[in-house]
Amino acid sequence: MKIGFLGTGHITSSIIKGIFKSKLKVNKIYVSPRNKLVSKKLSKKFKKVIISKNNQQLIDFSNWIFLAVTPKVGHRILEDLNFKKNKKIISFISTINLEKLKKYTKNKNITRAIPLPFIGIRKGPIIICPKDKTLKRFFDNLGRTIEIQNEKISKNFWTISSFMAPFYNLMAVISNWLVKRGVNRKSSEQYTRELFLALAQDSMFKNKMTLKQLVGESQTPGGINAQALKELNKKKFYKIQQTVLNSIFKRF
Numbered sequence: 050m051k052i053g054f055l056g057t058g059h060i061t062s063s064i065i066k067g068i069f070k071s072k073l074k075v076n077k078i079y080v081s082p083r084n085k086l087v088s089k090k091l092s093k094k095f096k097k098v099i100i101s102k103n104n105q106q107l108i109d110f111s112n113w114i115f116l117a118v119t120p121k122v123g124h125r126i127l128e129d130l131n132f133k134k135n136k137k138i139i140s141f142i143s144t145i146n147l148e149k150l151k152k153y154t155k156n157k158n159i160t161r162a163i164p165l166p167f168i169g170i171r172k173g174p175i176i177i178c179p180k181d182k183t184l185k186r187f188f189d190n191l192g193r194t195i196e197i198q199n200e201k202i203s204k205n206f207w208t209i210s211s212f213m214a215p216f217y218n219l220m221a222v223i224s225n226w227l228v229k230r231g232v233n234r235k236s237s238e239q240y241t242r243e244l245f246l247a248l249a250q251d252s253m254f255k256n257k258m259t260l261k262q263l264v265g266e267s268q269t270p271g272g273i274n275a276q277a278l279k280e281l282n283k284k285k286f287y288k289i290q291q292t293v294l295n296s297i298f299k300r301f
């Protein structure tokens with residue numbers, strides 16, 4: 050199979066790294082010349098990655114084409130490209146819906162997907178919409194594929210993916226606090242990373258419990274976790290989290 054990536058930025062880079070760590074058999078991966086630095090780096094690292102002359106060439110040479118440009122660029126360039134009917138298109142573009150994608154590409158064989166950067170280490174959920182068995186099999190090699198039939202529902206998952214930076218920021222604030230208290234940076238960061246990794250892994254291990262039950266289980270009445278939760282609640286920390294999610298949702 051030959052696949053192509055229109056737009057060679059962060060997410061393309063992560064997926065290609067994931068592919069070469071997996072058992073997936075791809076003959077060639079065509080990438081667009083932009084970004085120049087990223088495409089050069091990838092083609093230097095992986096022999097099967099070829100930088101195409103232009104966007105149309107990568108489409109013509111590939112069986113599957115992944116759209117990995119920003120929405121602004123997508124609106125500008127997609128209509129002028131020629132996607133033959135036998136091509137399979139997978140779009141990562143956050144805010145261009147299926148109807149518009151079909152109109153731009155004049156092709157009905159389109160699936161939207163939400164890969165996230167840790168696909169590079171073959172971890173995490175990957176939403177695809179609508180359901181697609183072949184694509185699910187492909188992405189199952191790179192993480193855990195979740196099929197969503199309804200595009201409207203899939204918008205909720207796009208919204209949640211905005212919480213990667215806030216999650217890391219929560220970790221950064223904790224680590225910086227430790228540094229201010231005199232712990233050296235290396236130990237602070239290591240402790241924080243280990244703590245959140247263990248919490249996430251433990252929550253998967255205890256998957257018979259709801260998340261709400263986990264919140265309860267991790268508190269001792271009158272203990273420090275109970276106090277932290279109570280104070281954060283009182284300061285509307287979690288209400289704000291919901292307000293922010295609602296506001297992000299409006300972008301989709």
Ligand SMILES: NC(=O)c1ccc[n+]([C@@H]2O[C@H](COP(=O)([O-])OP(=O)(O)OC[C@H]3O[C@@H](n4cnc5c(N)ncnc54)[C@H](OP(=O)(O)O)[C@@H]3O)[C@@H](O)[C@H]2O)c1
Nearest residue numbers: 056057058059060081083084117118119120141142143166
């Ligand atoms: N990053 C994520 O975690 C993530 C997750 C899910 C979905 N997505 C979606 O995936 C898309 C790409 O995100 P990203 O984070 O990878 O963005 P990015 O790093 O900015 O990559 C976009 C790429 O498109 C290239 N580009 C610009 N104009 C182009 C053109 N005319 N033809 C071909 N390529 C062109 C850019 O090159 P230059 O640098 O030369 O401009 C850049 O390499 C977005 O729609 C985003 O919503 C991203």
